[in-house]
Amino acid sequence: MAHVIVVGSGASGVQYAAMALERGHDVTIVDVGNRAPDTVAPDSSLNELKDRLPDPALYFLGNEYGAVLYPDAKEEYYGFPPTKEFIFETPDVSPPSSSGFRPLLSYARGGLAEAWTGGVYPLNDLELSDFPIGYDDLEPYYERIAEHIGVSGTDDDLRRFYPLHANLQPALNLDAHSRSLLETYEERKSRINRDTGAYLGHSRLATISRDLGDRKACDYKGRCLWGCPSESLYTPSVTLRRCLQHPNFSYQPNLHVSHLELNGRDELQCLVATSVVDGRRCRFEADRFVLGAGALSSAKIFLETIFRRSGDIVKLKGLMDNRQILMPFLNPRLMGRQYDPESYQYHQLTMGIELDSAREYLHCQITTLTTALAHPLVQKFPFDLRSSISTFRNLRSGLGLVNINLHDRRRASNYVTLRPDVDGGPARLIVRYHPAPNEGHRIRRAIRKVRSALWQLGCLAPPGTMHIRPMGASVHYAGTIPMSTRPESFTVSSDCVSHDFENLQIIDGSIFPFLPSKNITFTLMANAARVADSDF
């Protein structure tokens, strides 16, 4: 049996490790591994936290009041709460230099999925048409992951966009607003489907509606945004904890991997990492190396490995990310009602809108804004703050937000490369992104379509409140070392084995030849389990 080193403990890394352990391999995960803070008062609901914590402002706003968004803030619509700051804490490494792209890197134990919103959507054959694998190859692994992490959802109109796999738990309870939207859709769906191509249904979520192992079913405490206190929402740290109980598993935290070193036969021999605690340099030998550090971090390790071997600085072309548009809306039927803060806080509904083909559809996640901090939104209202607060209170129960996701394709103009330090210091990752020439048209069409669908649902999307997120914000980075059936440099095989180094596998978003509009984390996990299940 082989000794495998996996770089990164994110969603794909831990699923790969879990499957490789099952197959009898020895597995080591090397990771920086920032740790999450301890859960505070796990039995309290959101408002109980405000009432009972000795210092609620410390919990909700942070010691330096970093969660307060001022009118001239450069941050986005909503920042990350203090409880999730650990996800983006950066060790002492040179940050990427970027143009047209706002890269977000995570060095957390569990990776970026520690802050995800739990959307789990399998890709269909149309979306996988550029991949050397099809839905049939992934389906057993979708089912395995669904069983392992717990996926709630139901069979509804959205089946036309994402296949129905086994091991689904019942859908979560909807809050009053989501229920109202779904009821309206059911009443008018033939017209909505015909006129706008929109289909509405329950989201598929990695949040359990039934107890699963030692994880309790969602108890609707309304604390999702600040971190699920009961682990009902799956995060990779759950799987990591399970791996840690396995005798053939070891976890090496506090290490930042810089590159891989080769032996004389062009095989990778060892991994080189630097301690983020004391700067000590370590080497780890293994039979197989697996990059699952996220597309940008994996690209940097890959590029540096090539540079140190040959002195070549290459470009990894085809960087992709989902363009996201945030569209606030108002459901007038819900105005002037008391909202229920004790409900699920991420998207409970998803809307799919067919464009020219089912492959190119708009993936819209609908969140009913309830317990998010009010001040970032209130200050956007077109009144003085006093009137805005009053208006917000009246409208709160009817407010919602659609997160529109657009697909992306690989283009040569979008790439990552390396800029070595002239003084011999650590090299820097360079990220370049140019939107597609028809990007403006795509965005306008998406906005028009979604606004029209909302109107049919009896909702208003006020003009001027939309926010087109910068590229990089969705953190669905992909396409830099894609799957390919041809053994070309800087690509991987259908089993995600590098065509440049035969004992290297890459399992994060780098390997996607096409980026559908759906969240990719579920597919990353299923694919990681699939390739770990292959013979090597």
Place this chain on the structure above:
Amino acid sequence: MADRLFITGANGFVGRHLVEQLRHQAFEQVTCLSTRSHPDNESVNDGSLCRWVTGDIRDPRSTSEHLEGVDTVVHLAALTGKQRAEDHFSVNAEGTRILLESCHRAGVRRFLHVSTIAVKFRDTTHYPYARSKLEAEEAVRNSSLQHTIIRPTIVVSAESPSWHAFRQLAAGPLTFVFGGGATRIQPIHVDDLVACMVGILRHDEFADTTFEIGGCEQTTMERFLSRIHGLYHQRRPTVVHIPLWPTVPCLVAAETVFHDMLPLTAGQLSPFQHDSTADREKAYPQLEYTMKSVTEMLDGILEEERHGETQARMLDRECRIFTSHLIDCQPDEYILKHYRDAHQKVWELGHSRSSTFDRAMTSLASCHPLLSRLVDTYTRVFAPTALVRKKWILLLSLLEVSASTHSVLDAPQQEGSTRVTFALLMAGVRFMFLLLLSSIAFGPLHVACISGASIRHRID
């Protein structure tokens, strides 16, 4: 002397002063009850005898545990100011009854009840606060506890709510007096009131009596306001009398519909209609000759304002005005503490980095909630990133996560789509009107500041 004390409303205006005084007294333990978490909650702070706990007098579950072993309860918790009648009765009357029952069950022996001189006003028809406090007094008298009731007159200090009200009436170019101004008052400094309370506690004076506690000097309302004006302007004031006859009935009529929008209630004008003086026969005698005279009181306050007003106090005042502007509430100590703390930590809030216009807008807005409203409207359109807006956003973020205020932001103000739509339309109309008004008021100042900055930039 009482060994173990339990103070309700310990985080309020008088409560804070009392707790501060008790730190230096030889009591075994002082348990301070506050409706919201105190920064020193549940801990013995700075080695003193004070212990802060969170609870509501109306909820026996939150108080009974802390009343065990207590000898004396000092009952300061009360709802004051512009509140709805039912809320006054719920907290002041019913809350006191429930607290008395809890005390009885826990074996508390003595009860010091802080009432108000307003309970003896001849007519309290439109003053639910006074009626609710009178009901509370009766509940205390009917209880089996050894008790003392004190009725302070108008309590004054640099940070007292009544002082802010007087200042607003008298510190401007004109002095406004409701009615003829002949009603008699006997203001008492908060330190003197607290000294009386400490005296009662130290000497175990619980003989089921009622003391009326005022300062050592009586004056009329108009003379008092004129002296305040003189402090700030060193000249005799131009007094504008606002007749009570049309004002009170108008306020009474408007309260039924527009209670939340009114700047004050008819009841709050009662001190302009009735004498607020202590009966000499019921006075607490021991400290009469050490009390501050009106002149000493006013000079002390002015001295504090002119020379001793620290950054913290300015921020507290600012925070109070801004909270009143944003949600018609008063901030508690927790919010004040974080408001001050954020000004230390968040560089965006630093005055030193602000422009002349920023400073002018902040100063104007912190004078009065009505000016805040105008500044708010103007800056929303013409200076959306002004310093004062950042302060409001910070405050709003504190209000929405704090125990005492988050529920204010949670509940809708209007129910039903039709009412909300109408409220939305009214908000739009009001905003346009205020924008016009504020543009006339602040536009020239804004242009002048921008021009001045531009000239300075060129010279540099």
